Structure formats: C-alpha cells, structure tokens
Amino acid sequence: MQAVPLVKTSILAGTVGVITGAGSGIGAAAVRCFAAAGAKAIYASDVVDRNLQAVADGVAQEGYETEVIGVKTDITKSDQVEELVRKVIAEHGRLDWFFANAGIVDFEVLSTTTPEALTRMLDVNVVGAFNSVQWAARGMMNTSDAKPTPGGSIIITTSLASTFGGMGAPAYTISKHAAVGLVRAAATNLGMANTGIRVNGVGPGPTATAIAQNNMQGASQDAMSALMEHAKAAGSNPAAMSAVAPPEYIAQTAVFLASDMAAGVNGENIIVDKGLRQKPDPFSGLMFNPSIEPL
Template structure:
C-alpha cells in the first residue's frame, strides 16, 4: 500500500542512521517529558548519548526517563546512554544554567543543547490577550535564548545547539498568530546565535517541523476537516512522526554537519511549498 493510498498512516519506523562519534557525548533537551522531546531523548540514548531531560512537569519527566531506560534494556540495546530527569521552567534564565550544571555534574561534559520546549496557543488575532502573547514569547522565544546562553557558557568548542522553529515561521495559520510570530522569531534568533557563537566554535541550527503526530497536534487527526486540509497541504499526503524529525536532528548534532550553522531545516513533507 502506498503512502497516498493510506494517507492517515504515520511512519514510526526507527531512524537507522548511526554516527560513531556520538556515544559518550552529552545532550540537554528541554520539554523532554513527552512528544518530540521524549522521542529525541530516546533516540539519542539508543545511540549511547547521555541525556539530561528537562521539563516543567518534573514528575512526568522522571517517568519518561524511567520508561526510556526500561525500553532500551528490553530491546537489548548495547551501551545505551543514561537519561537523567530534571525540572525546568524555561522562562527562568537561571534554571537553564542549573540544567547545564546538572549535565556537567552527572557526566562531566556538555556537547549538545536542544531547545525543544514550547507552547501552541490558539486565538484569532482580535482575541489574542496580552497574557497569551506574553506567555508564548516567554516560552517559545526567551526560553530558546536563555537555553542558548547557558549552553554557550558551559559548552566547549565543537558543541551544537538545535532550536525548534516550525513551518509556521513561514506559513500563516488562522488562530495561531502568536505561535507563528514566536516561531519566526526563533528562526531569526537562530541565525543571530549562529553568527555570534561561531566565534566560540559552537554551531546553531533549527528544525522547522510541519504536521507531526504529537499531543500538541493531535487535534488535527481528531478533526476530519482539519486532517483533510492538512493532508491537502502536504505533498507527501501524510502526517509526520517524531521519529522523522529525529533523523535531521541527529544529522545536525553529528560531525557530518560540522560546517552547517545558521540554518532552519524544514521537516514538513514539503508543505511550505504548497
């Protein structure tokens, strides 16, 4: 059965790419308790990368860390990375530094920082409240800046930062004005960080996912009209999976991307071109 004859299919096959330089390295991931953040943590740990997963929901983060370790053990993964859970409110700059120090305390190094935490509010333009725009900019933009600052203070030359932008940075969606604005800011902030942190030998890139099957976008699959619209706007005619965002992330962290910085890689099934 082809993808087009089964448009509701989500491809959750594990990414098979392996980079032999990654085992033993250390990554910090914010918003790692669920969704793409949890998928990133599991994928990196499967490849021997140690992970400090931070989330505002400390209890859920601890559960996720245990579940990842148990799943890797059940799979018989050889020498997996260790996943450590930590609490973080990404709107607090000091807590990012605490997360970085946790990585150094637990593992003695910090190689990668993934600014994944974000919120996805809905409101038509005339209804966007001051509280909503302030919250989305604090979490989605300031949280990225604070994370990058902490990474730059504690990361050695050769490190890599990956921010989560979105196809919404270049495509407008009704009711998501605050969110789209924040993700456009992340894309541009990524370029600024890349220019300034290049002096430290730190690369900074972003991922720009489209419709990905996570809790944040589950409403799309549950609404037939929204799902039909989404599939019409995706040339591959299916919703993406977190595992399919992990592949480009893995590349950006690897030595294969050692001369790639300041870019946002779209992982959207081609939807930005429709």
Template sequence: MNTFQQHTSLITGGNSGIGYATAKLFKAKGANVIITGRNTDAIAKASTELGVTGYVSDQASLQAIDALVASIKSEFGTLDSIFLNAGVAEFQAFEQASESHFDTLMDINVKGVFFTLQKLLPILNEGGSVIFNTSVNASVGMPNSAVYSASKAAIIGMSRILATELAPKNIRVNCISPGPVETPVYEKLGMNSEELNGFSKLLSEKILLKRFAQAEEIAQLASFLASSDSSFITGTEVIIDGGLTVNPVIN
C-alpha cells in the same frame, strides 16, 4: 552504527513527542542523553523508559535554568550538543488574543529558549552543535497563530545571529522547522475529536506527501545536525514539512 560515542546531548522537552523520539535515537547511537520537562511524573517515566538522565525544569523560570545548568555541570561536566526542543503551542485569533496568551508563548518559546542557551553556553564544548526546534508556522500564515508564529520566527532570526557570534568557537547553530507532526501537541488544542480530525484532514490535503510527519523523522534530522556529518552547516533553517510550504495557504 553508533555515531555518538563519548557525546553528551541535552534535549529539552524530552519526555514526549519529538524530544522523546530524539532522545531515543541519540541513546541508541551511543550518546549520553539528558532530557528535561516540567512534569515530574512524565520525566520520571520517560527517563526510565529511555535509560537516560531526566531533570525536572521549567524553561520559563531563570532560576530553574540556573539549577539545570548546575546539575548538568556537576554530573556531566560539558555538553556536545543541545537540542532546544521544549516549547508550547497555543492558538488564538488575533482579535481575541490576550496578554496572558502572548506572555506565556513569549516567556517559554523565546525568553526561556534564549536564556537556556545563554546559561548553557559555558559548558558547551567548542565544536558543539546547537539545534532549535522552530516551525513552518513562522512563515506559512496559518490563521489564529499570530503569537506562536512570532515566537518561532524570533528564534529563527536569533539563530542566525548566534551562528555568527559562536562561529569563532566552531559551534554550529541551526533550526529545524517541522510541518505538522503526529505528537501529543495536537491533543492540547482544545478541539473535540471531530474538530481535530477535520483539522488534520485539512492540513494533510495541503501537504504534498499527504500525511503528517512522524516524530522519528524529525529525530533523524536532529541526529544529522548534531553530528559531524553536518560539520559545514550552520546558520541554516532546515524545513521538514512533506512539501507543505510549496502550497502554504491554510484556510
């Protein structure tokens, strides 16, 4: 059943992985869907495949965010939901972590997300839904993820404040915290195929359901939180990790 008729949704980082799966699902449910990404070719390909509107936008640039907001306002007027999914995942041991590593993750995952929402807020309809894509890494204590974990924990903390501040407009604010998901992000960790397979096996053994999530499973949760079916849910972090956080020590 189409549940998003006359619903306009922005999904940042919608050209691959969780964002792509969510855009596909929202489109199938009748929504007007907007996706963003930094890569021109990837956005063009994804928007064509999905039949949605795509904008090239760098979340780390406030000027790019301003341009994005102006484009959305001009073409669509307002939004009904925002899925702040775009982010980067890079991992370094604490003792080797560089200033560049720290700044990159914080600029994109925290500063960029903060100002994207702040600048979009004037065109988000009352009664709208804001969804942050965070991570169980904020709490499970995985080695080599100090900065990434801190960036996601910052968003979870911020979401609770925003849920309070935006409640008078009946705007709901929630977080999705996935465990490991089969997306291209794991191909970007700098591991060779043997190391990647070993890493995946280790994580799978820690997950009660013994597998990674599919991006489509995260999309279903995003769909629920964007819809009126979750009308009494706000200020919440929903963990979707197959039971990983029941057995959280990863080493």
C-alpha cells in the same frame, strides 16, 4: 502512530547533551534517536516530569547503553536552565549538544489573542529558547579532561510556521519567526567569537504529538475550528492534515545537526515537513498529470 524503527549508528558516540520537552512528543522521540546514535548520556528535561522515567525506561528496553537522566526544568526560568547545565558539567565534565525543543502552541485567531496569551507564548517559545541557548553556550565553552576543546551544537525546534503566516495561529507564528531570529543571531554571535559552537533550527511540519491536547486549556474549541476552516479556505492547506510526520523524523534531523556530519551547517533552519511546502496548489492538477509510467 507506531514508533519508527531506528538505525543504530555511533555518530554521537561518547557525547553528552540535553533535550528539553523530553517528556512528550518530539522530545521523547529524540531521547530514543540520540540514544540510537550512541550518545553516552542524555539529560531528558521537561517542566512536567511525570513521563521522564518511562522515557528513560524505554531507552533501556530497546537495548541502548545510553544513560538517561530525567530533570525537571522550566525553561522560562534562567536559573533553572543554569542549574541543569551545571549538573551536566558537574557529572560528566562535558556538554556537546543541546536540543532546545520544548514549546507550546495555541489556536487563537488574531481577534481572540490576548496580550497575556502572546506574552506567555513568547515567554516559553522565545525566552525559554534564549535561556537554553545562553546556558548551553556557556556549558559548551567549559573544558575538562573529558573534553579539552570548547565547542558544540545547539538545535532549536522552530516550525514550518516559522516560514510563512498561514501555518499556525498568530501568537505561535510570531514566536516561531522569532525562534529563527534567535538561531541566526546566536550562530553569528558565537561564530564571530570563535567558540566552535554551531546553532541551527529544525522546523517540523504537522507532527504526530500530543501538543494540541497538551495546550488546549484557555484555547477555545471555537477558535480552533475557525483556524482549521481558515486553513481549508486557504486552498493549499487541506493536505496538511494528511501529511503528519512521526516525531522521529524531526528528532533524526536534530541528531544529524548535533553530529560532526553537520560540521558545515550553521545558522540554518532545516524544515522537516515531508515535502508539504512543495505540494502544488489544488488547481495545478488541472494543468499536468504527475503520474509516471514504469519502465
């Protein structure tokens, strides 16, 4: 899928933040999108750091002045996330937004999901997101000459699979429902503490990234085929595979949530699925003709 052309804005002018999972997919697209919105510096972080230089070079080639700093971080390790946030504060004296986007997926059905696989899923998608929120909030409370007032915006990548049971495999679905719990709990806690920190989720529908290929080890082809067959049998899902969004659609929503334009949005989980959830079931076509005549 072609990279989506971006509209240059300045809604994040002067701001500094972190994107996790920035070496691939939605995270890599987010580096472009946050740069196009005028961010001063982006810490592009990933547990696999081999693509981070290319992501930074891409931003420079597109002519954005944003400084992109690649950092290798495993979000499941609290001390590594702490180190990342301390680096941001030491180098820029401010942390304005944190896009906790890194995550993994699997394709095991209920009967083939091992306790170890579920634990691993929760470790990355929930504990990793929790570590990100906790250290991001501490970093955002930091004030300096560069940022005299505490506050900021934390965005967690959830999923369409955070809203119902039929969109992903069980371990993944459980982890993304928990991610929404994290959004709500953190928004409430940080709101009641008057921190000026907002926490929201962005929930992608099927998105054109390498997430399946990046996570196929340990997940059998048979299990993946079984899941796809199940999705087809569910009736409302066959359209899912043709409704794939470019990763920039998700990333641009994260830019909005990071900016002051979303000042009133807190504790929400915004689904970005190109309307997939609103699609009628296959039988409703029998009942009405959705075409409309031109004037």
